[in-house]
Amino acid sequence: MASASLPRVLCVRNLSSALGRTAIQTRAATIRAWRPVSTASCLRWRRQEPVWSGLPTTSGPRVPSVAQRWSSTAALSLQELEEQVLSVLKMFDKVKPEQVTLEAHFINDLGMDSLDAVEVVMAFEDEFGCEITDEEAEKILSARDAIELLKTKLDVH
Amino acid sequence: MGPTATSSSFLSLRQFILRREALCLYRQFLRVSRDAGGAREREEMRRWVRGEFDKWRHTTDEGTVRLLLTQGRQSLNDIKTSIEMTK
Incomplete structure (x- = not known):
């Protein structure tokens, strides 16, 4: 029965609506290019240079931890x-x-x-x-x- | 008259335990957010989770807090599953 795969689909739908907008799509793309990220590059933290330069696809300069x-x-x-x-x-x-x-x-x-x-x-x-x-x-x-x-x-x- | 919920700094043992559970849950969310993609996705998730926790910050009713903790854990599991799937 198709019901077996249903919960997974619902789960993704719930999450994307909870996180809003295209979070899931961008996340899926970025997870493929995943690499460890130091919190120093987390946006919330003050830094000298911007973490990303406005482009969602490029990763900004990183401060090595x-x-x-x-x-x-x-x-x-x-x-x-x-x-x-x-x-x-x-x-x-x-x-x-x-x-x-x-x-x-x-x-x-x-x-x-x-x-x-x-x-x-x-x-x-x-x-x-x-x-x-x-x-x-x-x-x-x-x-x-x-x-x-x-x-x-x-x-x- | 029922017991009044004051913002007293004295917590009962039960309240103390619930508060501890809430902080642990928040920590778990932040841990999971490490796998949520790059710095941007991570920050987005942190802000969302933080917003939810802040929204209920002043809740003192034990039943409500328990319910919120259960919902939070459910939501954490959903996110974990979704992240696993996108890997």
């Missing part, structure tokens, strides 16, 4: 880790860069909400190419917390 830059060379030093964590925070568009310090609390000092905090932790994952579990993520509420965790994950001294 720390994982890509450092994987084959020397290990990250603690100072570099600190700088990198702070710069990820400063790029977050809801945060005033001048307020970012190692000790600033994401929610109390930087004015984020709990969903923003989730997004920041995801950005750390992208930037440093590591996986952070739900339990670990819940404890990251300042740059210092992130550095302490990433130190052990990335074996930084």
Whole structure:
């Protein structure tokens, strides 16, 4: 019976209407040309140059993530880790860069909400190419917390 | 008079657990969005999911939150399936 294939079709239809417009078509095209993308190139984050230059088909310039830059060379030093964590925070568009310090609390000092905090932790994952579990993520509420965790994950001294 | 839902910073244990579940669900959505295509598709999906979460941000009724979480998980599974299919 045709009913067996029906749910899949419905599913796509629901999604495309939920996401709107031609999202599915463009997505299908881009997934074929998929490559890992650093969050540094995510639109939401401040950057010097535009992520894409207005053309949906071309991919814009990409900033290599720390994982890509450092994987084959020397290990990250603690100072570099600190700088990198702070710069990820400063790029977050809801945060005033001048307020970012190692000790600033994401929610109390930087004015984020709990969903923003989730997004920041995801950005750390992208930037440093590591996986952070739900339990670990819940404890990251300042740059210092992130550095302490990433130190052990990335074996930084 | 029923219990009043104030925006008090004190959460009951149940509320705390539900809040945690909601944040985990949001994280799962963001994880899935990594496979959603390029930076543009990813941002588009993030904005949509974020909008949905923000819309219900102040919901305190436990039943409603449970329902929303169930719908959210369903929606996450639908998206996962769709992304698998386009691969």
